[in-house]
Each structure stands twice: as structure tokens, then as C-alpha cells.
Amino acid sequence: MEVTPEVRSQMSEIIDRYPNSRSALMPLLHLAQSIDDEVTPEAMEVIADALGLTTAEVAAVATFYTMYKRKPVGRHHIGVCTNTLCALLGGDAVYDAVSERLGAGHDQTDVDGTFWLERIECQAACTHAPVMTVDWEFMDNQTPASAVDIIDRLARGEQVQSTRGPVIRDFQATEHTLAFPVDGLAGEGGEADDIMLAGLTYAREHGMSAPAAPGGDA
Amino acid sequence: MTPLTPVITEHWDVPDLFTLDGYRRKGGYRALPKALAMDPDAIIGMVKETGLRGRGGAGFPTGLKWSFVPQNDGKPHYLVVNADESEPGACKDVPIMIANPHALIEGVIIASYAIRASHAFIYIRGEVPQAIRRVATAVREAEQAGLIGDNISGSGFSVRVTVHSGAGAYICGEETALLNSLEGLRGQPRLKPPFPATHGLYSLPTVVNNVETITNVPWIVNNGVDWFRQFGTGKSPGFKVFAVSGHVERPGIYEAPLGITMGELLEYAGGVRGGGPVKFWLPGGSSVPMLTADYLDTPLTYEAMVEAGSMLGTGTPMVFNNTISVVKSVTRWLEFYKHESCGKCTPCREGTYWITGLLEKFEAGHGTDPDMDLLNEVCGHIMGRSFCALGDAAATPFPAAVKYFRDEFQTATTVPVDVSFPPSAGYVFEGVAAR
Numbered sequence: 001m002e003v004t005p006e007v008r009s010q011m012s013e014i015i016d017r018y019p020n021s022r023s024a025l026m027p028l029l030h031l032a033q034s035i036d037d038e039v040t041p042e043a044m045e046v047i048a049d050a051l052g053l054t055t056a057e058v059a060a061v062a063t064f065y066t067m068y069k070r071k072p073v074g075r076h077h078i079g080v081c082t083n084t085l086c087a088l089l090g091g092d093a094v095y096d097a098v099s100e101r102l103g104a105g106h107d108q109t110d111v112d113g114t115f116w117l118e119r120i121e122c123q124a125a126c127t128h129a130p131v132m133t134v135d136w137e138f139m140d141n142q143t144p145a146s147a148v149d150i151i152d153r154l155a156r157g158e159q160v161q162s163t164r165g166p167v168i169r170d171f172q173a174t175e176h177t178l179a180f181p182v183d184g185l186a187g188e189g190g191e192a193d194d195i196m197l198a199g200l201t202y203a204r205e206h207g208m209s210a211p212a213a214p215g216g217d218a
Numbered sequence: 219m220t221p222l223t224p225v226i227t228e229h230w231d232v233p234d235l236f237t238l239d240g241y242r243r244k245g246g247y248r249a250l251p252k253a254l255a256m257d258p259d260a261i262i263g264m265v266k267e268t269g270l271r272g273r274g275g276a277g278f279p280t281g282l283k284w285s286f287v288p289q290n291d292g293k294p295h296y297l298v299v300n301a302d303e304s305e306p307g308a309c310k311d312v313p314i315m316i317a318n319p320h321a322l323i324e325g326v327i328i329a330s331y332a333i334r335a336s337h338a339f340i341y342i343r344g345e346v347p348q349a350i351r352r353v354a355t356a357v358r359e360a361e362q363a364g365l366i367g368d369n370i371s372g373s374g375f376s377v378r379v380t381v382h383s384g385a386g387a388y389i390c391g392e393e394t395a396l397l398n399s400l401e402g403l404r405g406q407p408r409l410k411p412p413f414p415a416t417h418g419l420y421s422l423p424t425v426v427n428n429v430e431t432i433t434n435v436p437w438i439v440n441n442g443v444d445w446f447r448q449f450g451t452g453k454s455p456g457f458k459v460f461a462v463s464g465h466v467e468r469p470g471i472y473e474a475p476l477g478i479t480m481g482e483l484l485e486y487a488g489g490v491r492g493g494g495p496v497k498f499w500l501p502g503g504s505s506v507p508m509l510t511a512d513y514l515d516t517p518l519t520y521e522a523m524v525e526a527g528s529m530l531g532t533g534t535p536m537v538f539n540n541t542i543s544v545v546k547s548v549t550r551w552l553e554f555y556k557h558e559s560c561g562k563c564t565p566c567r568e569g570t571y572w573i574t575g576l577l578e579k580f581e582a583g584h585g586t587d588p589d590m591d592l593l594n595e596v597c598g599h600i601m602g603r604s605f606c607a608l609g610d611a612a613a614t615p616f617p618a619a620v621k622y623f624r625d626e627f628q629t630a631t632t633v634p635v636d637v638s639f640p641p642s643a644g645y646v647f648e649g650v651a652a653r
Contacts, residue, residue: 017380019294019337020420025402026385030344051402064404064560065385067344079345083306084504084550085464088542090645121388121554122306123345126463126536127313127470129646136345143647164316165348177347178383181354187237189348192230192317198470199460200230202486203222210223210457211448213441 001035001043011050014179021051025061027179029068034176037073074113076154077171078102079120079133080147086122090143091130095119097144098132101151115151116171127195128163135174137162140195165189220478222486223449225457226433227473230317236352238359241320247365249436253328254373259289261332261439268438268446269455274300274391274428275308275502275531277454277520286415287333287423296424297330297338298414299432300396301353304343304388305503306554308532310461311429313471315342315349318433319356323379325435327366330377333425337378341396344384354381388558392606393426395560406562407606430459450476454519454530464499464537465491465644477522480535481514490539491646497540498622502531504551505611507618508544528618543639544623545630548615549577555612566609569600573616580627583634590620590627 001007010031015024025047032043044058051058062068080095081087087095102110104117125131128140132147139150140163153160160168166188177183194201203209224230234240241247253261266281287295299322303311315322322340330338340357342350357379360366368376387405389395394408397419418424434456438446449457454476460483463469467488474483480499490496496511501518506529509516516526523530538547556570576593579585593616600613620627629638 020401022402023382023400026399027383029385030383061402061404065344065387067384067386082550083554084547085307085536087550088538088547088641088644089464090647092641093645120345121557122304122308124303124309124312124343126307126309126534127461128309129463129469133345136347138346138348162348174347177351178344178385181347181350181381181383182358183351186351186355189316191233191235192227192313192471195470196227196313196317197231198468199222199472199474199486200224200227202468202472203224206222208221208223210225210228211445214445 001032001040001046003046007031007035010180015050022053025051025053025058026065029062030175031179033068034172034179037172038069038071069116072109072113073116073171074109075170076114076168077116077118077133077135077174078151079118079123079136081121081123081129081131082119083122085126086129086131089129093144094130094132094142094147098147098151101148114155134160134162134168135171137165137168137174139163162189164193219485220474220482222472222474223457224473225437226314226318226321226430226459227471235318236316236320236356238320238356238363241318246320247324249439250324250327250365251371253331253439254371254375258332258334261328264443265332265435265438267443269453270431270434270438270446271454271520272428273430273434273458273533275305275505277530280427280431283415283427284329284333284425286413287425288416289334291423293422294337295333295335296419296422297326297333297335298397298400298419298424298426299326299338299340299429300391300393300426301340301342301349301429302384302391302396303429304391305505305532306551307463307500307503307536308461308534309463310459310471310532310534312346312349313461314429314433314459315353319353320360321436322353322429322433323356323360323366325432326379327360327370327377328435328439329425329427329432331375335425336376337380339380339382339400339419341382341384341390341400343390344386350381350383357381387560388554389560389608392608395606396426397424404560406560409605451517451519451521453521458518458533460518461534462487462537463534465539465542466537467491476519477517479515479517483518483535484514484537490537492539494539497538497542498544499535499537500531501528501535502533504554505607505614506531507614508622510622539644541639541643543635544619544626545577545580546635546639548619549574549581551615552577552612555608559608559612563605563609565600566604566612569596569604569609570612572596573612577616580630581635583630583632583637585627585631587631594620
């Protein structure tokens, strides 16, 4: 990890968010993954030094959380939910198709090192099953064919839009968002989708609403 | 038939609701000045009177939790929002944060004022950048509008709000593990007592509340106790953002009073996908015991679900039809708990390993009768004996499954699960051969 003056200032900005500097450890590890596509031993030393911790203390945290990788992820992180609900609604078949397309298994990259594949746990999107993520952006309601098509388009450098988020950038860009979440992209992805609006739509169509507030104030 | 009652979700179809302008146009930030004109204790009292219970799973009374924070102790206080939504089946906090982040922020400011917190943290799981950027951007907008910061609207009240990204650990949904994580430590739970109300973040008084819980607060302040208590039952008052998933025609978010039944929600969701009966369903995440179609008319309240042998949990029902193997479902959940066990205590660390291994034998059609006994024994050694609720949760799916579907485990002593239940039959798309 190259510590430019800009990186140094970003690190200070993150540390300043917290009453206690050690709390900055997790966002700093995300920052490290936005500079390299992994958490390197060198990055752990830099962070330990900045926070007055030992490298062992930093490594203990970096190895506990599964989003921190100690091998290069490549350009895109591909997650397929294979927890019960997604898996049994088709996520297993989506995973198999993507795995075959990439020639990679769980926590492995394709032969070029461009795509990292991971079986992910519940992504808090069960209403949108089967769920895939690209660089942790939602790619909802997948089929094996649609998932492979997304990989193909990414491989060709074509534009791919998250179903509930921005145009896909790359793994490191998302990691930068996790360190600096005001990324100028909050306007992307639009309002709630049809699935999030399912109940509201039904209520409107059938004249249902919550009891009015006193004085008619909504 | 209990009607749907969109409150939190009422304006979700407004294209710019997630912006400050959009939220304000729909009445947003009207509760804040009202709250800041009240005595903080009066807000705590009001929330207590509503009977609002935590929407993160445990259902602890929110006002009571707030009242445990010692006041005038001269120490900094903290509010921590648990936005680490990772429970299998739970998918209602992430939609709230994506669709209406300012409602959460308004609740955060009011709750901070009530408990005299000078700094609030919103701990969002790292795997949902869209929710993180929406919430963080809403915080920035609120800061620029003078709604967060020093001396808000001349009230003398000041608060900072920090959005914190997690990094992939389900255990951080446990409140003390979350606090450790927020302190830059491994996300492992702490011994309780002392409780966070007195020894929380940095060992200082802290309230940890779920996203949906805090999002209720602006409506409570605006509309009052009586209005709130029109919804739900005496012990489970209020409205709930239900997320219905699985084999239903229209999975999605359905907001209704607590006390609505699964059967009613199912009807709103268009019934079971492709017709046919419900085989089993879970009221709120994989950590609550499964129920069968016999319980479709049971009210979805904290008390009635316990009486039925389950729990309301996160209030995010998962519905499965007859194509689904109970053995496979439970095995996959246990693989999750094994993966997410933090390793701190032996019953959970070793127990999840043992249960998973035994269940995988059944999945392959090689289970035995002694394995059934051993599974019961291992679950018994975890339940009530682990350091935190993750262990109890891991010991829950198997006994519940056996209670209703013992025959399926019996079959799985000779026949692989994928033979009894061809996987493709459960898929929500066509044209995929069995694995």
C-alpha cells in the first residue's frame, strides 16, 4: 500500500470521525482494499502505526471479518447467495452456472484474476431471491442465464447497472465507498422498486391506508 | 381481514424520497422541532407509553431501554443504530435505508436528544453499499441543513452522526459484539451484565436500537401515543414492516399492524407461488422455530408467536412450498451458523460444527437413528449454554423441523435429499436441469 499524502489525509479524516482512534480500524481496512485489491501485510503495518496498535492487533481484526481479503480479489467481486432461501429458490443453480463460467470455486478467482467468486451469506434481499452481487451492489432476481450474461458483459467491459444501485464500477471503488460513503452516487438506483412497493401498491389499489394522524397531519 | 397500513412505507414511490427535499415535501423533519421543544424525559415517557418494542428480533420495550441510561451522570452517552441486518430471511432494514434514509436520521436525532447522546453511530453491514451511501448522504444533507451538528435549530442540543461500514460478520448484529466491532475489535460478544445502558460503547452509557425501531420515532412524536396504539395489540402495539419472501406470488414489503396473520399477508402477497399449500414458514428469520400451515391464522404478535412455539423475530416471514426439503433447509442454515460462529465459546463453536456434520449426512441420505439422538443431544448442549444468542439460534432449526417433519429425516437415512426433492422443482425460474 503506497501511502501518498492524499492517503495520509484520508486516513486522518477517517480517524477524526471517532472519539477513540481504534474505532477507525475497520474503515481503514476498507480504505486499504480500495488502494490494493486486498489487505496486504504492509497495509496492516501502516494502519497499526497510524492507530498505535501492533500489527498482530490489526491482523486479528482483518482476519475475523470475511470482507477483508488477503489475496488479490481482481477487478470484480462476484457474490452469489447460497443461504437457504436464495439457494432453494434457484441460487444453487445460479452459483453453479457462474462457477462454471468463471472456472472458479468459492473464494477463488478466474484464471485471469479478474473475477473473484464467493458463496455469500444472506444479503438482506430475500424478497429479491435469487440474489447475486457484483462488487457488493445488488443484482436481484437472477437466473443462471442472466447471471452468466452479467459476467460476460463485465468481461467485455460493457456497462452493467445494479438493479438497486449505480452502474457497476469495480471492487476497489466499492471499497472506497465503504470508507467514504458520501460518494456522489446516492441518486443512482432510483426509488423503491416494485418488490419494495408490493404492499403499498396493493394498499393503494384497494383503498387501504393507515388511520389518519390527529389533526390531519401526516 | 386486517388491512395494510403503510406508515413508514407510505411515500416510498416518491422518486426523490431519499433526498432531504423529497422527505421534507412529504412531511419529513416536522417531528424534530416538536421533539426539541419537549423535555427529553417526556420523549422517553412517550415512547414508553406507546409500548413500542424493538423490531430487531428480541422485542424489548424501547422506552424502557432508553430509561435505563443514567441521566445527569456527567458522562458522554451514545446512540448506536444496529443496521447489521444479516439474519437469514430478514430484509426490511436495508429497504428502509434505501427508500427513506431521512426518516431513520430524524429518528436518530430525536432519540439522541431523548437519551442525551452527543454522538450517534449507524453501524451498517458492509455488504450493502447502496444502503450505506444513501444513509451517509442523508446525514451529510442533514448536517448542511443544520439538522445535525451544534446547537440544532437554536435548541442548545448538539449531536454528531457517524456512519460505520461493517465487514461481513453476522455476529455483529448481537449488540455487544457490534459495540466491540465499533471499537475496532473482533466482533465477539461481551458478558452481560453490565448492560450497554451503563457500560456500552467505550464502556459509557449506550442505547443500541434497530433501524426500524428508530424509524418509528418521528411518527410517534408527530402523531402521539393514542394514534400509535390504534395499531396492533396491547402487548404488541404498532405497525410493522413485514418482508414476505419465498414461495409467494408477490414477494415484497407489506406494512401492516402487528396482529395481522400470515394467512392474511399471504393473501396480499398473491398466495403460494403456483398454488398449493404452504409446507412450512418462519415468522422472522432462521433463528425462530419454523411453523406449518396450521398456524396461518395465528396473529403475528410477540406473544402469540411464542404461544405457537415460535417467535416473531424480525417479522420477515419466509414461506416454503411442498417442493422444499426441510432437511436441506435446516442443513443450509446450520452451515451458516457454523460459518458465522465467532469462536468465543465452546458450545457454539464446536456444537455448530457437530450439528452441521450430522445434518450433512442426512442430506446425503446417510443419516442414522443414533445420529438423530446425537443431534438432539448436541442441540441440548448448546441451547442456554452458549455465550450469546447465536448459539441458541443454531440449536433452534433442527428440533423445530423434527417436531413437524420427523418422517423426512427418517427418509434421509436411506434416500439422498436431492432425490426425494429434486432441487429444480423449487426454483423460481424454468429450464434448469437438476444438479
